[in-house]
Amino acid sequence: MRPVAIFRFSPTEGPAHFTEWLDARGIRWEIVPLDAGVPVPADPRSFAGVGLMGGPMSVTDAPPWIEPVSSFLREAVERDIPVIGHCLGGQLLAHALGARVFRAPTPEIGWIEVDASESASRDEWFGGRDRFTAFQWHYDAFNMPAGATRVLANSFHPNQAYVVADLHIGFQCHVEMTRDLVETWCRTGADELPSASSPSRQSRVDILNDVDGRVATLNNIADGIYARWARNLHR
Secondary structure (H helix, E strand, O other), X not given: OOOEEEEEOOOOOOXXXXXXXXXXXXXXXXXXXXXXXXXXXXXXXXXXXXXEOOOOOOHHHOOOOHHHHHHHHHHHXXXXXXXXXXXXXXXXXXHHOOOOEEEEEEEEEEEEEEEEOOHHHHHHHOOOOOEEEEEEEEEEEEOOOOXXXXXXXXXXXXXXXXXXXXXXXXXXXXOOOOHHHHHHHHHHOHHHOOOOOOOOEOOHHHHHOOHHHHHHHHHHHHHHHHHHHHOOOOO
């Protein structure tokens, strides 16, 4: 099988549990470190699938790689090469497919519940769960791309995840978290954390409370998501 291309936009936002899952199943992967100035690959057909990780920047900042990445993603979608986007990655996929990305009216930080908003996708992608606790750290949001199906929502943002053509999935939330990634973000983003938690933004203490248990539960959910997504990887 060709490798899965994993686009990295920040050195502190690596693939974490996503590559743990790929490694456990013997699926090759290749990091495309745009944060290190590596160019966008020329042809998505070189890859079995495409993963997009998070990042502190905004699509609306128009980073220099935004249009090459968008073009790459559109071609991947046109050729049925599965794409999965985590947070910034979900925003990028939405942008590439013509949807608006904008400043969110309510930023979310911490462990926050999301609801499965469509019955078929609940069973297909989320193991039949009506609700689960994902990790959040975002200041932007996206509209639904044309033809996409909304599959996750919550009271702060109606668009938490979407599926396109039953192959591609984009998340506003994070499902790839590990303890190391949570601790890294709490350290590097310390000035963004409130001293006391609110419903949409948690303190460092509350984020790290029972972090091992929360991560283990989320990893189990992510395993099902990744398995459903990987079903259509190109050989």
